[in-house]
Amino acid sequence: MINVIGLGYIGLPTALMFAANGIKTVGTDYNYGLVNTLQKKQLPFEEDGLNIIFSDALSQNNITFSTEYAIEDIYIVAVPTPYDKKTKKVDAKYIINAVRTILKVCPQNAIIVIESTVSPGTIDQHVRPLIHNANKDNIHLVHAPERIIPGNMLAELQNNPRTIGADDPVIGERIKTLYTSFCKGKITVTDIRTAEMSKVVENSFRDINIAFANELAKICHESGLDVYEIIKIANMHPRVNILSPGPGVGGHCISVDPWFLVGDYPGLANIILAARKINDSMPEYVLERISEIMKKHNISTVEKIGLYGLTYKENVNDTRESPTLQLLEKMKKHLAFGIKVYDPYIKDSIVENQYLDLDNFLNDIDLVVIMTAHDELKNNLNKFKNKIILDTRNCCCLKNTYKL
Structure with missing residues (x-):
């Protein structure tokens, strides 16, 4: 099973795509109203075809929604990454908060995948220290930046090439296999900073x-x-x-x-x-x-x-x-x-x-x-x-x- 953190324009379609393709998935968001809407089997926004994969995921009993983080082997973080309008730098507070909470519940050797778009070096600067300070140096980090756009999300989720950045190539290949459950595009495995830079470029x-x-x-x-x-x-x-x-x-x-x-x-x-x-x-x-x-x-x-x-x-x-x-x-x-x-x-x-x-x-x-x-x-x-x-x-x- 996987836990997708953040059920907005990126996280929700991603969670549903995994679930509709046979992956047991927990979707987590701090927004009680949003989670309540999803639990009532209602979508919070319109997107062509989203209702179909929502129905598929529900019919297979592969998706649940919660405001609580689950105990899973893989976490996919898809939270907002705004920028500071004064410094022009990425504001990583949502990622930091998500990772801190994950570290409180995740088991040994869990994998944390950051889908949110970040500037090069963000994971080294803001995420890696959290893991070190929590004395969980056996946690694996991956960056898999999203590549979709509203209005054509599902087609792009399925067909766009993807980049998987990982410290350990073996872990990178494992996450690549996970994404191939629905992604037909070419998936390239590289290091984390290269993956960060490629999306921003x-x-x-x-x-x-x-x-x-x-x-x-x-x-x-x-x-x-x-x-x-x-x-x-x-x-x-x-x-x-x-x-x-x-x-x-x-x-x-x-x-x-x-x-x-x-x-x-x-x-x-x-x-x-x-x-x-x-x-x-x-x-x-x-x-x-x-x-x-x-x-x-x-x-x-x-x-x-x-x-x-x-x-x-x-x-x-x-x-x-x-x-x-x-x-x-x-x-x-x-x-x-x-x-x-x-x-x-x-x-x-x-x-x-x-x-x-x-x-x-x-x-x-x-x-x-x-x-x-x-x-x-x-x-x-x-x-x-x-x-x-x-x-x-x-x-x-x-x-x-x-x-x-």
Whole structure:
């Protein structure tokens, strides 16, 4: 049996995937409400196919949920790893707390697998001393960073390559065998620090690519050029793959992990820092574009402006580091209040002036800013045809549509 610690966007699908594929699993989370929901056989968030593996895991009696840590041979830690906004370094407090509790209950020769994304050296600096101080030097450490994204979690859990970092190659191979219960992708066994660095490098690369696209968008707007056409043509080159610009970078990976390298290697992570600054500037740039369009169409108040989309990506209910939330914070600094917001995936009001019905939202605005390209929008473009549109996701070609 295994004990998965942390039942959020990463931990819960991982626990259910193990259980649905024949591994006895205990899912643990300190959140009593979350555990109670799962014990009632209800899922706390939407994800395509998650209900199917939830049902499979329950039907096989391979999954239980608890607020208590179990006594098992293998622990998989999938807790949040935010960053300190002042130092830009990883905040490892959730991992530290989880490992401390594991050490109180785990048997001799247990294996602790850290799935949470961390900066290189975090396990050496924060986790290994806990084991030494607890006089449990026979505990084995492994780092198996997750590689999934909301909206396509199950497919990526099954098909994405994985990296297993371990002190002992034999232990690494044992954990590799565990993950092959559901993972069809190539699994590479390496050392812990290499595994830590590889995950952060992956997300930093994507952040830099997005920043390049966003900088191109600003340059092309200044020059009166179509950035999307230019990227399309450039990408015809066999060795060029520019991503699309957007209103900012959200989620708990690309918008967070690069900061780990900036914080740990100041003066060296210069391109990474520049990319972070560019991507963090995009909500402010969207505000500038809104102001330009308002002046052009004689719109005098932000109360006639609506933001479509609160989530950081399409067709999910995940608002972590959402560009829309970042934009709303920018507006508060400008003392600009009254802008309206709508998202079909957010069922409860989480911000001011949030609408829960698309038609009511559209009836009260003149200018709609597309922040997230949900399928609902694409399937109902006819409802937007009489609106002025700022399309930050390049998903709309109606009349009176402006791009970044």
